[in-house]
Amino acid sequence: MAQFIVKRLLSLIPLLLIISIISFAIIQLPPGDFVSSYIARLAEQGDSISDQLIVNLRARYGLDEPMIVQYWMWIRGVVVGDFGFSFEYREPVADLIWSRLGFTLLITLLSTLFVWVVSFVIGYYSATHQHSPGDYIATFFGFIGLATPNFMLALVIMWLSYDWFGTSMGGLFSREFAEAAWSWARFVDMLKHIWVPIVVIGTAGTAGLIRIFRANLLDELSKPYVETAKAKGLPERRLILKYPVRIALIPFISTVGWTLPVLVSGETIVGVVLGLPTTGPMLLGALQSQDMYLAGTFVLLLSTLTVVGTLVSDILLAWIDPRIAYE
Numbered sequence: 001m002a003q004f005i006v007k008r009l010l011s012l013i014p015l016l017l018i019i020s021i022i023s024f025a026i027i028q029l030p031p032g033d034f035v036s037s038y039i040a041r042l043a044e045q046g047d048s049i050s051d052q053l054i055v056n057l058r059a060r061y062g063l064d065e066p067m068i069v070q071y072w073m074w075i076r077g078v079v080v081g082d083f084g085f086s087f088e089y090r091e092p093v094a095d096l097i098w099s100r101l102g103f104t105l106l107i108t109l110l111s112t113l114f115v116w117v118v119s120f121v122i123g124y125y126s127a128t129h130q131h132s133p134g135d136y137i138a139t140f141f142g143f144i145g146l147a148t149p150n151f152m153l154a155l156v157i158m159w160l161s162y163d164w165f166g167t168s169m170g171g172l173f174s175r176e177f178a179e180a181a182w183s184w185a186r187f188v189d190m191l192k193h194i195w196v197p198i199v200v201i202g203t204a205g206t207a208g209l210i211r212i213f214r215a216n217l218l219d220e221l222s223k224p225y226v227e228t229a230k231a232k233g234l235p236e237r238r239l240i241l242k243y244p245v246r247i248a249l250i251p252f253i254s255t256v257g258w259t260l261p262v263l264v265s266g267e268t269i270v271g272v273v274l275g276l277p278t279t280g281p282m283l284l285g286a287l288q289s290q291d292m293y294l295a296g297t298f299v300l301l302l303s304t305l306t307v308v309g310t311l312v313s314d315i316l317l318a319w320i321d322p323r324i325a326y327e
Contacts, residue, residue, distance in 0.1 A: 004318060008311055015307060020078070023299040024071045027292045035063060035087075037290050074293060078300070084293030088286065093294050097279065097301075103172060104278040107197050114202040115209060122206075123213030127248075128240065130218065138210065145207030154200045154273045170275045172197075200270050213248060220244035246320060253316045 035058055058064045065073075074084050083093035126138045158170060171178065172193050177186045220226065221244055229239045268280030275281075279298060286295035 005315060008314060012307055012311065016304060019303045019307070020075055020300055021071065023303060024074060024292075024296050025067070026299065027290075027296045028067055028070075070292075074296065078297075083297040086286075086291055086294045088289045088291040088294065093297050096282065096294065097297060100277055100279045100282060103276065104280070107194065107201065107276070107278065110194070110198050111202040111205075114198050115205040118202070118206045119209035119213055123210045123217065124245070126210065126214045127217035127221065138214075142207045142210045145203045146211075148203065150200050150204060151269045151273045153203060154196070154270050157196055157200065158274070172276055197270055197274055197276060200274075216248035216250075217244055220248050249320060250317060253320065254313050 035054060039054065063070075077084060081094060083097065085091075086093050086096055089096055122138050122142075126135045129135050172190050173180075173186065174189050174193075177189045180186050217240075221240070223244075226239065226244060229243070230236065268284055270276070271278045271280035272284060279301075283295065283298040285291075286298065
């Protein structure tokens, strides 16, 4: 098992390198650059900028260099934790990301736990009580969850909270705690708000995984070995948890690779709607302003999450299913 993990970790190095090249190239695809966008915004406001200042800005940020040179300047810094300089915020990208990444990771991890726990419980009940009223209700709400955009659910929750209780559920903190130092009162206030993005972001993923787990478990429950075990007197609940559930979890676990980036990308629009102090709204602003180092770093991190999620799912699959050869 250890050798398998080491091999998978070593294979990530060239993969992440290729991902970084593609990420940087995607950011460079739109015509123009940050300076061009900056000049256009000034023109819309009736202001102007001197030609010499334009030349200085391009020289300062290496915008006149070939793309391969710009990439080398960026990736060389990424290796040592320097992700470049944000043109829009006039701050190092690392400072901007770390200030928001903690909240993003917290919401993502809690949303992942929410998705897994709810999907497993409802999927298990729905499969073991097929065609029951509970199964039909779970199926109905599952389709509703798949069809409802996250941002719309966020708007509905915000409207209901304000209309029924007279409180705003936007952001992660109340107004008096937004800029306050960390304390027990601020932590409790965060708990009162954080359930909204967790439920909103996790709803679509939960709905999809419920259907996947239910279908897999129903397929296993119909196989001959289950009937044979029942005929031999093995308790039904013990039988289901020991064999069919374990096998049905294999496709369930394999979804980790795309669940993490989906949750993070889903957080972007939800973060804008709810006004969350997370990386999503900042990523959207960086793409709009062509802040290439900030946007490129976000795209790289999102792609890395996909790779890490796939690695985690591979390790869990190798652990849960002995039929999978480590080689």
